[in-house]
Amino acid sequence: MMKIHEPAKGDYTIAIIGCGVIGTSWAALFSSYGYTVRLWDAAPGWQQRVDAPIAAAKSQLRDLGISGDGRLVYCPTLEAAVAEAGWVQESTPESLDVKRSVFADIGAHAPRAAIIASSTSSFTWTSLAGLVLDPSRLITAHPFNPPHLMPLVEVYAATDLVAAQALGFFRGIGRRPIRLRIDATGHVANRLASALWREAVHIVASGIADVADVDAAVVDGPGLRWSTVGPHMAYHLGGGPGGIRNYLQHLGDSQVRRWADLGSPTLSDDVREAIAKGVEREAAGRSVDVLAHDRDALLIATLRVREALQQ
Numbered sequence: 485m486m487k488i489h490e491p492a493k494g495d496y497t498i499a500i501i502g503c504g505v506i507g508t509s510w511a512a513l514f515s516s517y518g519y520t521v522r523l524w525d526a527a528p529g530w531q532q533r534v535d536a537p538i539a540a541a542k543s544q545l546r547d548l549g550i551s552g553d554g555r556l557v558y559c560p561t562l563e564a565a566v567a568e569a570g571w572v573q574e575s576t577p578e579s580l581d582v583k584r585s586v587f588a589d590i591g592a593h594a595p596r597a598a599i600i601a602s603s604t605s606s607f608t609w610t611s612l613a614g615l616v617l618d619p620s621r622l623i624t625a626h627p628f629n630p631p632h633l634m635p636l637v638e639v640y641a642a643t644d645l646v647a648a649q650a651l652g653f654f655r656g657i658g659r660r661p662i663r664l665r666i667d668a669t670g671h672v673a674n675r676l677a678s679a680l681w682r683e684a685v686h687i688v689a690s691g692i693a694d695v696a697d698v699d700a701a702v703v704d705g706p707g708l709r710w711s712t713v714g715p716h717m718a719y720h721l722g723g724g725p726g727g728i729r730n731y732l733q734h735l736g737d738s739q740v741r742r743w744a745d746l747g748s749p750t751l752s753d754d755v756r757e758a759i760a761k762g763v764e765r766e767a768a769g770r771s772v773d774v775l776a777h778d779r780d781a782l783l784i785a786t787l788r789v790r791e792a793l794q795q
């Protein structure tokens with residue numbers, strides 16, 4: 485049986501290809517866990533642009549007690565970034581044409597044994613497999629934004645061995661990886677998020693409630709509960725001492741009636757405008773940077789409390 489490769493952090497190089505929202509956050513995380521990180525981005529002047537977000541994310545990780553200082557190397561070419569990589573985290577825009585050309589370059593220059601992990605949100609593993617030289621080393625490793633704070637990573641791999649390697653790697657950097665058994669569009673969490681948002685848009689479009697109230701209904705209602713237990717466990721607890729079996733017997737049919745009433749909105753110009761105006765009202769003049777800062781502060785506080793409770 486092949487041995488699962490367990491990297492020693494300092495001498496294990498991770499390449500990040502594409503250093504935007506997701507790539508810079510990954511870079512901060514990997515480096516804060518002590519890995520050497522070699523970065524490449526195709527945009528002119530990218531080296532100046534990435535300093536601030538990486539520094540900010542590393543500072544947030546330090547607040548969480550994760551303070552490794554793996555080397556961050558801004559590379560002059562993709563080849564220089566991947567040449568000695570054990571892991572390549574592809575984080576380029578969600579375009580098959582871009583990913584096709586990036587995978588061709590990675591295939592030409594990365595070591596044959598390197599894992600090639602795509603951050604893709606919407607492409608299936610199968611749709612990417614034809615773009616790489618050796619699909620057995622390709623995985624999808626989908627983070628939740630921002631990856632340096634959100635523990636979830638959704639992994640699809642072609643073999644048990646590569647899946648075990650990937651799950652082990654992510655656990656080693658404090659993530660909570662889950663493995664998809666079937667290569668599904670949108671992985672698990674975005675399928676769930678899409679189902680919820682579809683209904684949220686329907687509620688706004690059909691006038692049941694406005695954008696801010698729908699957001700409040702999630703954040704101060706089930707969202708708060710979902711940050712402690714998932715939807716199945718929540719109903720187990722909703723079933724009293726008889727748990728989920730009692731819940732299904734008592735209230736299962738009521739769920740089916742509610743499912744039958746859910747909407748399936750189209751994103752017409754009017755609906756887009758209603759959503760955009762509603763969000764702008766909810767933001768009340770706060771910039772995206774300010775909102776993201778406030779979100780991150782709450783995320784960090786929540787992660788701290790969870791960690792304290794687990795000790």
Ligand SMILES: NC(=O)c1ccc[n+]([C@@H]2O[C@H](COP(=O)([O-])OP(=O)(O)OC[C@H]3O[C@@H](n4cnc5c(N)ncnc54)[C@H](O)[C@@H]3O)[C@@H](O)[C@H]2O)c1
Pocket residue numbers: 501502503504505506507524525526527574575576577578582585586603604605606626627628629
């Ligand atoms: N933003 C999110 O919430 C989110 C969440 C999870 C996964 N993802 C996935 O992560 C990936 C990256 O998304 P993002 O939001 O960081 O995008 P982004 O636009 O912020 O960053 C993409 C970066 O790739 C660079 N780039 C473009 N072409 C390139 C090329 N040929 N070679 C190297 N770099 C190139 C761009 O200059 C940019 O810096 C996508 O596949 C997306 O689906 C995004």
